[in-house]
Every structure is written in C-alpha cells, then in structure tokens.
Amino acid sequence: MKVQTFPHGVHPPEFKELTAEEPIQAMPPPEKVIIPLLQHFGSPAKPLVQKGDEVYQAQKIGEGQTLFSASVHSSVSGKVISVDAYNHPGGNPIPAVTITNDGQDRVSPGREEAKDPFSLSPDDIRQKVKNAGVVGLGGAAFPTAVKLSPPKGKPIDTIIINGCECEPLLTSDYRLMLEAPDDILKGAELARIATGAERIIVGIEDNKKKAFEIFQDKIRDYAGETVLLKTKYPEGAEKNLIYALLRREVPRGGLPFDVGIVVQNVGTAKAIWDAVKNGKPLYERAITVSGLSIKEPKNLLVRIGTPFQDVIEFCGGLNEDANILVMGGPMMGITQWSLEVPVIKGTSGILAWPAPKPVLEYPCIRCGRCIEHCPMVLVPTQLAKYVKFDNLTEAKNWGILDCVECGSCQYICPSKIPLVHWMRLGKNKIISLKKKKSA
C-alpha cells in the first residue's frame, strides 16, 4: 500500500507496545479536583464560582473572556474549597478552582441534547463547541471554536483528522480510534459542516494498521478518505501533516486556513461530537500513563483536574527508579517536579522513566544532521548560534519563529546540543522585544 509522508523528520523508538493493547479504562473520579482557569496559551477564564459554592458536574465554572480563551467546567459535583493560584503542569502557578468531590456526579440541569446535530447551522455548532470549552486535545489545546471559524475570504475545502499520534509511548488516540471510530467521524462531519468544507481526510500512521482498516471501512458513509502515513516523527505536526496529505505548504507565519484546511485531532473530533450531540462539556479526556517507571501502564479516561498523584496511584504507582516525570510525549512533553499538578485538557499522557546517564555536550561539528531532519527545513545549528550571541535580527531572518519546537534537531544532534532550548530562548526574546516596542 502506498504510504504518504513529508520530507525530513526523525524516527525515535516507539515503545507503544507498553499500552497499545490496553483499552481505555474510566478512572474513578478523585476525591478532589483542581481545575486551572487557563489550560493553554492566552488569557485565563473568569471564575464563575467562589469558595463555598456547590457545583454540579459539567457546570461552567470559568468563562472564556477573549477569543483565544476557553471556558472550563467542573469535572465532578461537590463543593468549591478554593479559587486560588495553584501549580500548573505548564510550569507557572495559575488561578485554579479546587472542588471536593461528593461522589454523586450530579449533572447540571438543563443539559441540552441535540436531536439531529447534522441539521444544525455552522454557527450553532460553533456555539455549542465554544460553550463546551472544547480545545485541541493533541497537546497545544488551541480553542476548537476558533479553528472552526475560518475568516472571510478563506474558503475551507478539507477537514483533516489527525490520527498520527507520532509521539513515542502515547497510545490513547490509537485506542480512541479503535473504540470510538463512529464518534470521531461524526465529530469530523460536524467540523466539516461548521467550516463548509467538502471532504474529510483521516491521516493514520502505518504503525496503527488496525485503526486504519476500521476507518477505511467506516469512512464510506462520509465524503472523504482515509490515508496511510509513514510512521515518522513529527508526522502529526499540523504543517507537515498537511504537506504529507495534500502537498500544500502553509505559508510562513500563516495558518492552515490559508490553504483551505482545518486540522483536528481524533480526540478533539470526538469531543466536538460529545459537545454538540450530548451537550457534554470537555471535563474528561483519554490519556496514556506509561513509561518504564510506571508499574502498570494504562490508557485511562480521566477527569480534568485529577492530580497526577491519583492517576499514578491508580496505575500501581511509580517504581523506585523514577527520575523523569513528563506531561505529554517524550519529544515535546514538559517535565514535572511535583505529582500535585492536575491533569488538564492538554494532557495527552503522563510518563515516567529512570534518568538516562548524563551525556556530554560537544561543540557543533557541523554535521548538518539538524538541517537534514528539521521538518520546517530550518538551520537549527546556525539559529542556536545567533541566539547564543544575541543576534536576534539574524535569528529572525533565518526563520526562528517558524520553529515548532518538535525536537527533531536535538534528538538527532550527535553533539547533544540543547538546540530546542536555544530556539525557545530566542523566540521568547524576540516576542518580548516586540511587546516592549508596541507598549
């Protein structure tokens, strides 16, 4: 079978066998949930509850204020015990609502179910998605309603459903594709209606053949196709996925809208369906808990706000050798220093493994492998040097802002130079300079 892909990229070891055969298991809700009011970049939601309030499950507790912010909902029913800054897996403390669980899961009254979701207007779909606080579940947690609102003059022709899950270790998307293919495709269909697209393309990596076969069969009821992609990192990165499937290049600094495309992760597609059909807000998600230091690796359906501690205990706990705790995948995930942090909408996995031996950093020997593997075709070694010497103008000219921080360059670097770190530093410096100028 023909397998499509993009140029460059890397192929790290997958380790998906740890959890690939583990069905998604609903984890019992914890005694206490901590729900941050900001779960992606942008501005925090405005809290709608205060200390002492009783809340229903699925009740809106934070209202998205601006375009790029999303509402948050309670994942359990119970009592609000604090609305205060709390440790966040992103690194900095963020205002969060802490709720003790009364164990009843009393659902808020007046939850609307749509009888015939496919006859809804695009605006209705967007509104329901926005109300449900749906964000991209691939990791970046971009508000989905925004992605479903193409700007005027930019017609959308294709909805791409991203079933790549190219990060090693993670298998929750794979399990979702096996266990809920109909919900995913119905969500995709709603996204298609909302954006006025003509067709749906589901892209699945060839290490998930079983999922591919299911989708190839099911897609017949829709206007669209399923495409097998090469197992390569970062196949699921938006711009690379678009290139792999359609050979279209998203212009520098542009969005998939610019080439008539909207990309949704499989989990997000399911969340769209749940939100529109059942009026169910995004208060739980599928995650993979895996890695050599997790006693019983599992795929779980976890309530948003569940502390990592509870999740890991449910998976048998950590082995003694655990040194590295990561939220997300091994290539782009964020290391955590505490088990207190809660699962957020962007948590695709919780991973733990023993620290590898420290590696020596060598000077760059100009092997050019970072260039050969950069999916954005940048020159990481040169960019790192510009940032090191604070030559931000040149760094910008050489495309540092096009870097997606996928980590391919640093993965492949034989000198073990922390290239992504330099990229982030450079990007942050450029962005803060810009803010200063405009202020």
Add this chain to the structure above:
Amino acid sequence: MTDKPFILQSSPHFKDKDSVPKIMYAVIISLVPAVFASFYFFRFKAFILIISCIAACLATEALFLWLRKKPFNSLLDGSAVITGMLLAMTLPPSLSLELAVIGAVVAISLGKQVFGGLGYNIFNPALVGRAFLQTAFPVAMTTWIPPATIKINTATLATPLGNLKFEDAISQGTLTPLKELFFGNTGGCLGETSALFLILGGLFLLFRRVSDWRIPLGILLSLTVFTGAFWLVNPEKYASPLFHILAGGLLIGALFMATDMVSSPITSLGTWIYALGIGLLVGLIRLFGGFPEGVMYSILFMNTFVPLLNRYARPRILGERRKG
C-alpha cells in the same frame, strides 16, 4: 512512591544514540582497511609513520588543551587520532619521521587549535599539516619509493600522475594500468595507492551516514565531466576520467578529506557547490597546473568558501515563497 526529586529538563527527552565520539571512531574504523593496505605495500615505513603522526597529534592536542585550560577528556573523542591517521596517509612513505612529526604538530596547532579546537576549524587539519610540509620541504614531499611489492632496481619511482604530467606517459605507453591503480601496486603516498581499500572504508562511512554522499558523488561527477571532455577530444594527450579517479589522492580526498564534517558545508545546496568545485579544481590543476596532483589544494581552497556557502545556501523554509 518515590521521595527523591524529579529531574527538570527541556524537551525532547529522547536522544539519538549516535554521538561525536562514535562518529569519530567510525571514521577511524573506516580507515583501517587502507592503513593495513599501506602496511602491505610499504611495510614498516608505513607503520612507523602512522604511529608517529598519531602520537604527535595527540601530544600536540594535549599541550593545547593544557594551555587553554580545557578538560583533557576531549583527547578521547578520537578527532586528533583521525587527523594523525589522515595526515600519515597523505605522506610519502620515504619521509623522515622528524618531518612527519612537524607536519602533525602544524596540523593540530595551526589547523585546529588556533581556531578553538574541535568544531571550529575552517580547514581540514590534516591537509593544513600536509600543505605546510609540501611548501617547506618540497623535495622530501615529492620523493617516491616503489612499494615493497614491486621488484625494480631503482630507488625512486614516479607516481602515476607525475608520470602522466612530466614523462609524457601516454605517448610513451608507460601510463600505469588501471588494475595496478585499483589494487595499489604503484608509487605514491601511503593512502593514495590502493583504491580498493579506500572505497571499502568510504562505503562504510556512507552507509554509517557519517559522510555526506553528495560530496564524493559531486567530486567524481565534476572531475569525470571535466577530464572526460578533454579525453574524448584528444585521448592521445589526456588520460581517461577513470585514470584520474583511481590515481593520486582523489579517492582519499573525496571519501575521507572533503567529507570532514567540520570543514564542509552544512546545507545540501552548499555541499553540492563545494563538491562540484573540488572536482573541477582537481581537474584544472592536474591538466593545466604546475603540479601533477591538486586534490589537497582543491579541498583547502573550497574549505575557505564554506562559511560563505553556509551563509548563502540556506534551504527554503517550509511555506517560504519561492523567489521569482
């Protein structure tokens, strides 16, 4: 549950197994067949030259690391050993040990450490050492003894290329046969003689993805086209491209010297320009220059363009508009 703190680090958390020392050791391994071939053709002379060059390179590297107050563990990264091996492979087997040691000291000091050590040098260090010797001791550097496998009564033997240039070998009918060039049964530098063993090592480096395939291919391409054009027009005067590929330092240059990561360009386009340029220059020097051989100067010359090529041969970013 563990009580010890977790490690915080920047993503990605996975790293490829390949490392600088592993790459360097791969280069050393790839040179082994050619080194053994030189033992076979030049016996003890080859052995002692290679050993003293490596020792002198390591000693010079150590001295500079000490002077620059740098950790000594970079001695173990293998790069100084490579410089020593490569330098020795480009020396005439009859060269005295003192001169070889001088070459090695120059290679490491002026070729590498003055620029800041591994990763910062502009030129291939081994070739800097050789260029110095060639200029300072031209006679010693162009006196060739026959390999131990040839039974003749002369003390010296012209190299195949010298023979071609100065002795009018084609019309005399004394041009070295391709078969002898391929196996290495001719006069020349330690590592110039056996094409077979150089190709073996070079292929290993290509498969190991240590050297960039564009470099040997580009060099061979432009040399073939250039010398081939003249050969087709006048085969009475010019040797065939295959002769030019197998003779002299072309193969060791194309497979081991020009492919040095540090002194070759980092982008694909730059690499093509660099490689094609080397092949063309080799052809120019061999056919029309004063020297019979031009691989060393061609590589050093193109090395100087690498910073420029790195700057102007930037690849097109995904989504960047094509010019025009």
